[in-house]
Amino acid sequence: MRIVILGAGAIGQLYGAMLSQGDKNDVSLVERDQAAIDAIGAHGISCAFGDERLEAHPPVMRAEDVEGEPDLVLLCTKTPDTTEALEQARGYLGEGTYVLSLQNGLGNAELIKRFVDPGRVLIGMCTYNADRTGLCSVRSSGEGIIKFMPLTSEVSDLARAVERAFNEAGLECEVHEDVWRDVWQKAAYNAALNSTSAVCRVPCGGMGILNKGMDLCNDIIDEACAVAEAYGVEVDATRLKNDLRRKIFGSEKDHITSMAQDVIMHRQTEVGSINGAFVRYAAAKGLSAPYNEAMFCLIKSIESTYDMQVDSIL
Numbered sequence: 641m642r643i644v645i646l647g648a649g650a651i652g653q654l655y656g657a658m659l660s661q662g663d664k665n666d667v668s669l670v671e672r673d674q675a676a677i678d679a680i681g682a683h684g685i686s687c688a689f690g691d692e693r694l695e696a697h698p699p700v701m702r703a704e705d706v707e708g709e710p711d712l713v714l715l716c717t718k719t720p721d722t723t724e725a726l727e728q729a730r731g732y733l734g735e736g737t738y739v740l741s742l743q744n745g746l747g748n749a750e751l752i753k754r755f756v757d758p759g760r761v762l763i764g765m766c767t768y769n770a771d772r773t774g775l776c777s778v779r780s781s782g783e784g785i786i787k788f789m790p791l792t793s794e795v796s797d798l799a800r801a802v803e804r805a806f807n808e809a810g811l812e813c814e815v816h817e818d819v820w821r822d823v824w825q826k827a828a829y830n831a832a833l834n835s836t837s838a839v840c841r842v843p844c845g846g847m848g849i850l851n852k853g854m855d856l857c858n859d860i861i862d863e864a865c866a867v868a869e870a871y872g873v874e875v876d877a878t879r880l881k882n883d884l885r886r887k888i889f890g891s892e893k894d895h896i897t898s899m900a901q902d903v904i905m906h907r908q909t910e911v912g913s914i915n916g917a918f919v920r921y922a923a924a925k926g927l928s929a930p931y932n933e934a935m936f937c938l939i940k941s942i943e944s945t946y947d948m949q950v951d952s953i954l
């Protein structure tokens with residue numbers, strides 16, 4: 641399968657390195673950061689899974705250098721960059737090209753539908769984690785699952801081939817007719833963990849240190865799940881809260897959430913499509929979502945004051 645990965649950041653490098661193993665797939669990455677293009681071009685990608693290391697050398701380029709039309713475009717930019725990335729991909733989005741988003745947050749399918757027919761939109765979620773450790777290196781606990789669905793709920797041969805490609809690459813993956821419940825649950829999980837860990841600038845394990853931190857995460861989850869239910873999506877808040885507790889004391893303890901990575905690196909975050917989305921979806925049903933709104937306002941304030949923040953007074 642010919643795959644173009646849009647965004648050679650943390651998760652893009654993880655997928656890129658794993659999917660390009662062997663000779664089954666023809667994988668390339670598209671990146672806008674020239675320093676990352678140069679580093680990956682010179683050294684390849686290095687993925688660390690504890691003491692194990694995987695090295696891979698997939699080609700990486702700018703959008704204008706992609707030749708031909710891939711079978712699959714795998715979106716690995718942050719959500720505020722999706723529109724720009726797909727604009728730049730217009731030249732190689734062919735009649736047969738599918739676009740898959742496993743990005744966090746809500747509203748990703750709506751954005752992709754502006755560029756390809758709904759029949760070629762694949763939407764889902766991923767619980768793998770990836771932390772950048774350099775321009776061309778990442779680390780991951782290596783644990784997780786990917787679930788996705790065709791937006792039209794018709795599971796095509798291509799969707800099955802995508803599922804197979806991920807599984808053969810060692811990334812557990814399932815395609816179903818409907819994974820909206822998983823997408824909303826993942827968004828609720830991120831609304832709690834990503835925003836709080838980003839405010840505190842700590843790895844996930846840091847949120848387990850104080851019961852108060854866990855209580856706040858649980859309140860955000862309860863509120864996000866109530867919004868999901870208002871849209872007819874049945875989510876299991878208790879399971880999510882247990883999952884959160886298990887992961888922040890276990891496999892995700894050292895992971896720095898993608899939103900905390902953004903705040904630490906002074907970048908724009910995905911808070912608008914995570915906590916912000918719950919606030920908007922709640923308002924559209926006449927509900928309020930005060931915990932999510934507070935986290936949204938805090939992260940937006942942090943984002944807009946990077947150049948004013950004080951690290952020391954001496």
Ligand SMILES: NC(=O)C1=CN([C@@H]2O[C@H](COP(=O)(O)OP(=O)(O)OC[C@H]3O[C@@H](n4cnc5c(N)ncnc54)[C@H](OP(=O)(O)O)[C@@H]3O)[C@@H](O)[C@H]2O)C=CC1
Nearest residue numbers: 647649650651671672673716717721725743744769770898
């Ligand atoms: N990291 C993780 O553990 C997980 C991440 N996710 C999701 O995966 C997605 C990607 O996250 P993550 O990998 O952490 O993000 P990163 O910020 O590490 O990577 C995104 C990359 O996309 C690049 N990019 C932005 N715009 C374009 C463009 N127009 N063309 C080409 N490249 C572009 C960025 O470049 P630049 O540096 O210039 O901004 C950056 O290198 C997000 O939606 C996130 O929520 C989901 C599960 C886990």
Ligand SMILES: CC(C)(CO)C(=O)C(=O)O
Nearest residue numbers: 767768769896897898899
């Ligand atoms: C925390 C994690 C890895 C969820 O499993 C995530 O989605 C992120 O860092 O954005």
